Amino acid sequence: MYTRNVRIPQFQLQMAIALLLSGLIFLSCKKDTVSPSVPIPAVDTNMVFIDASNTNIHYSGRIDFSNPKAPAFWFPGISIKASFQGPSIDVVIKDDASGTDQGTNYYNIFIDQQLHTVLKVNAEDTLYKIARNLTDANHTIEVFKRTEAQVGSSSFKGFCLQANKNLTASAKPAHKIEFIGDSYTCGYGNELSIPAPPNGNPDTGFHSVNENNYTAWGAIVARELDAEYHCTAYSGRGIYRNNNGAATGVLPSIYNRINPDDASSQWNTATYIPDVIVIHLGTNDFAPEQLSTPDMVDSAAFVSGYINFITTLRSYYPAAKIICVRPNSLTDYYPVGLKALTRMTRYTKAVTDHFVPTDANVFYFALAPQNAPYGEDWHPSAATHQSMAAQIKTFIKTRAGW
Structure with missing residues (x-):
């Protein structure tokens, strides 16, 4: 089974994305002093965006880093890990799968090495709320791609954390x-x-x-x-x-x-x-x-x-x-x-x-x-x-x- 992607002229796509993001940012975002912001729901304006190029994010798997702020991937088993501070975290993912029963990507989200949720992603949404009301302490997160290349690709944009909180380095396997x-x-x-x-x-x-x-x-x-x-x-x-x-x-x-x-x-x-x-x-x-x-x-x-x-x-x-x-x-x-x-x-x-x-x-x-x-x-x-x-x-x- 092979999925098909609808191709949109590049100029139209860039214009549409720019207009959408500018409107949403105007409505709801705060800006991190280090990284640019992305759309966040108005109720979460205390959250700040940390983009995918942050050096405290550990990636595993075959990943295209030609755009370091939106690394793209296809194969199963792609893993994105980080340690973070604070009670809240969200992920920002751009998905390009078709959304059918055969063409929908799923991710396991682990908080502190425990399965927190199975995330179903789609081509329309980018920001996914993951956790609220964790202890205000250090935690770990892993985003793990369950599905294979024939299902479709995704790009990871980054994490959102509570204001004044940061990502920290995580341990790597031996x-x-x-x-x-x-x-x-x-x-x-x-x-x-x-x-x-x-x-x-x-x-x-x-x-x-x-x-x-x-x-x-x-x-x-x-x-x-x-x-x-x-x-x-x-x-x-x-x-x-x-x-x-x-x-x-x-x-x-x-x-x-x-x-x-x-x-x-x-x-x-x-x-x-x-x-x-x-x-x-x-x-x-x-x-x-x-x-x-x-x-x-x-x-x-x-x-x-x-x-x-x-x-x-x-x-x-x-x-x-x-x-x-x-x-x-x-x-x-x-x-x-x-x-x-x-x-x-x-x-x-x-x-x-x-x-x-x-x-x-x-x-x-x-x-x-x-x-x-x-x-x-x-x-x-x-x-x-x-x-x-x-x-x-x-x-x-x-x-x-x-």
Whole structure:
């Protein structure tokens, strides 16, 4: 599923925004002595705006900082953290998603490491009230993007705090980890827990409200190992072909992008050097085998494509531990007679075996095949994601020496 953006002529857009902001600022804003103000409801004129360029804000994930006062992002798992003073805080986000059931972005908002609210954003609003009547003390906030790139992009503008209060520096994790994958790493549909037929029907279709990357296995592992988290994942994408059989836009070809659907949106790999890279790919390469006339995986294309991708990653990250995970999505009983799990195991091992003579930091790991209950469209539920994280956490910790 791909969302569409309505394009407005740039001049008209700039004029409309300028007029809107000038009117709202006139009605309701105070100005911080450090940062310019943004529209704030009249009842909150004691709040001041701190823009997104403040150095006490800690960003994690692939983010476009070409406009430091409105950094933009697409991938799931984007995290924006800060410590703040005082009893109140708001966030300012400009969202560009379509607003449909498939195209609405959601954010987890944490105050003092506890889930405070799930924020549904839209293209019309920018300022969202988050907390009032907290203790007049130091607190932490995290804004975490639950939804993936196909849902839509957002830009973060900043926080609003009570007048005379400030942001302060927050602690950073000890390690760095990157999870590369598809819908199983995005957290597609993991908010639901659906029994297998005949008691349930996981064929639901995608709904962005039910995707929560925070409870996906990669994010869980990162938190439990005190690692900064990057999630480079996109539903439907494969190593050499996608779930629709197309070779265009496979994960290795979009890896270098901030916006995975824009070839000009280039990510500087030197910006974030992971200690560990975990790859969970291959499910979608096998998906065309489920057609009425199976379109079988080309084993040579799969293995060579995977080897080439790891070789590229190694050129960016010479010291990283790279873990190739056999996906937990396949079985040997469906499609009947194709032994998909056995073949996936063989192909993935062929990839890691290729590096044995020359690279001791490429590893193979097999997740146990998933079982019911399921999330949307037979994806892992939150409980299965927790199991996936538990299975691999010690393996990562041992290999990384953490």
